[in-house]
Amino acid sequence: MIDKIYSWIDKRYKIEQLLYFSKEKSVPVHHGTMWYYFGGITLFLFIVQVMTGLFLLFYYRPGADSSFESVKFIITQVKFGWLLRGIHSWSANLMVLAAMIHMFSVFFHRSYRGPREMTWVTGVGMLFLLMAFGFSGYLLPWNELAFFATKVGTDSARQVPLIGDFLLKLMRGGSDVTGATLSRFFGLHVSVLPPIFSFMLGLHLFFVQIQGMSEPMGSELSHGKKRTMPFLPDFFLRDLLIWLVVLDILILLSVFFPWELGVKADPFSPAPAGIKPEWYFLFVFQSLKLLPPHIGPFEGEMLGVMAMGFGAAVLVLLPFLERASSKGRRTKLVDVIGVFGLAYFAVFTILGYVID
Amino acid sequence: MTTQESVDPGRRKFLDVFLAGSGLAALIGLIYPIFKFFTPPDQEEAVVSSVNLGPAKDFPANSGKIFRFGNKPGLIIRSADGKFRAFSATCTHLDCIVQYDGKAGDIWCACHGGRYDINGQNISGPPPRPLDQMSVNILPESEEILVTLELKDKT
Numbered sequence: 030m031i032d033k034i035y036s037w038i039d040k041r042y043k044i045e046q047l048l049y050f051s052k053e054k055s056v057p058v059h060h061g062t063m064w065y066y067f068g069g070i071t072l073f074l075f076i077v078q079v080m081t082g083l084f085l086l087f088y089y090r091p092g093a094d095s096s097f098e099s100v101k102f103i104i105t106q107v108k109f110g111w112l113l114r115g116i117h118s119w120s121a122n123l124m125v126l127a128a129m130i131h132m133f134s135v136f137f138h139r140s141y142r143g144p145r146e147m148t149w150v151t152g153v154g155m156l157f158l159l160m161a162f163g164f165s166g167y168l169l170p171w172n173e174l175a176f177f178a179t180k181v182g183t184d185s186a187r188q189v190p191l192i193g194d195f196l197l198k199l200m201r202g203g204s205d206v207t208g209a210t211l212s213r214f215f216g217l218h219v220s221v222l223p224p225i226f227s228f229m230l231g232l233h234l235f236f237v238q239i240q241g242m243s244e245p246m247g248s249e250l251s252h253g254k255k256r257t258m259p260f261l262p263d264f265f266l267r268d269l270l271i272w273l274v275v276l277d278i279l280i281l282l283s284v285f286f287p288w289e290l291g292v293k294a295d296p297f298s299p300a301p302a303g304i305k306p307e308w309y310f311l312f313v314f315q316s317l318k319l320l321p322p323h324i325g326p327f328e329g330e331m332l333g334v335m336a337m338g339f340g341a342a343v344l345v346l347l348p349f350l351e352r353a354s355s356k357g358r359r360t361k362l363v364d365v366i367g368v369f370g371l372a373y374f375a376v377f378t379i380l381g382y383v384i385d
Numbered sequence: 386m387t388t389q390e391s392v393d394p395g396r397r398k399f400l401d402v403f404l405a406g407s408g409l410a411a412l413i414g415l416i417y418p419i420f421k422f423f424t425p426p427d428q429e430e431a432v433v434s435s436v437n438l439g440p441a442k443d444f445p446a447n448s449g450k451i452f453r454f455g456n457k458p459g460l461i462i463r464s465a466d467g468k469f470r471a472f473s474a475t476c477t478h479l480d481c482i483v484q485y486d487g488k489a490g491d492i493w494c495a496c497h498g499g500r501y502d503i504n505g506q507n508i509s510g511p512p513p514r515p516l517d518q519m520s521v522n523i524l525p526e527s528e529e530i531l532v533t534l535e536l537k538d539k540t
Binding site: 300304322 | 425
């Protein structure tokens with residue numbers, strides 16, 4: 030029966046070639062093989078986000094008078110609504126974490142080196158899109174924390190030279206954070222970002238299929254000892270097992286650490302004490318907090334925002350700026366910068382939690 | 386119908402330029418309205434010059450309250466000595482809403498820990514400028530508070 034279906038499909042669509050390709054696909058085995066799994070974990074969490082996001086859309090009603098109420102309805106009245114919303118929030122956070130681990134492992138292995146520059150560029154692009162997903166999704170429950178986080182986050186855009194005021198209005202849909210902002214963020218979150226992200230993800234995976242997995246530098250030389258494992262079924266089954274574990278973690282987190290809804294946003298009440306953005310923005314938040322109001326002739330804020338923009342640009346263009354590894358040379362400087370970046374992120378994130 | 390084997394290069398060139406030009410024009414024609422669409426239109430805001438906050442006796446000493454000034458928040462403070470002061474409640478740092486800190490007797494922004502003294506001067510933390518001032522008048526007959534936006538130069 031299955032054979033019949035197979036030959037029916039193959040006669041029309043020639044899937045034999047595709048199957049041949051996936052049979053040939055293999056994954057290099059070496060001391061760093063475990064890091065390969067983080068890309069897959071990120072992919073799995075993206076699928077979870079799409080699924081749970083679709084479910085939430087059935088009840089969520091965007092609007093300054095309805096967003097908070099509908100999320101409250103989802104988590105208190107709708108059967109398993111609390112679970113789906115919890116998974117959506119937790120999965121979002123774990124996805125950013127998994128993407129960051131994936132990125133740092135690629136960074137330290139120099140896997141971005143030629144000819145895989147564009148895999149890195151699309152990957153970093155997706156990381157930025159994830160942040161946009163996180164930032165826009167954070168506002169959707171329309172609670173106090175989200176309201177002020179959005180005020181601060183969008184106001185930082187004003188520090189961009191020349192087009193700052195325009196950017197601010199573009200993001201907010203007006204000069205203040207209002208229901209208009211909520212509409213924009215909702216549209217962005219559910220219908221603008223997903224197709225862009227999917228397209229980039231498609232490119233990213235396509236590049237990986239064409240070029241195969243990157244191997245640690247120097248291992249190309251020892252061809253004789255090269256070990257691989259077939260993608261199907263060996264690596265894929267391992268992937269699946271890890272995905273199952275990640276799903277368990279997601280559910281455990283959602284059950285034992287349910288995501289709070291908080292207090293409804295009120296544009297005429299003072300910012301609550303202890304306001305903090307999501308953890309992956311905390312290092313930016315903490316940096317902005319510690320910057321003095323004026324550095325030389327500039328506002329401290331503006332320099333901070335420009336430094337972040339500069340850092341982001343360097344990150345995207347890394348494989349084109351660091352050409353040594355593409356030529357097979359390992360430079361210490363890359364490790365130093367990586368460790369410094371990681372330490373900066375870690376220290377400022379912890380500071381953000383410790384200092385009020 | 387033509388039986389000509391080779392294509393006239395001049396004609397080919399013309400068509401290439403014509404097609405590319407039309408494509409570009411169409412693209413610009415599309416991008417401009419899309420760009421303008423996403424730019425939110427300026428909405429008429431009711432111009433508010435002053436707000437009546439009700440009887441002065443409703444404000445206890447050493448307390449602060451957020452009030453609506455048009456569509457912006459304002460902060461009115463009655464200090465421990467009974468004097469009224471009012472400011473725009475929008476933090477000059479990153480647009481958060483400030484509050485009166487009765488214990489310290491100054492104004493605090495919870496977002497990034499900025500502080501202003503009782504006269505709205507930025508004294509610590511990231512705020513780059515003082516809060517915008519408003520003037521407080523107590524109406525003689527009703528003892529009600531009237532808050533008016535001050536011009537920048539006035540003291």
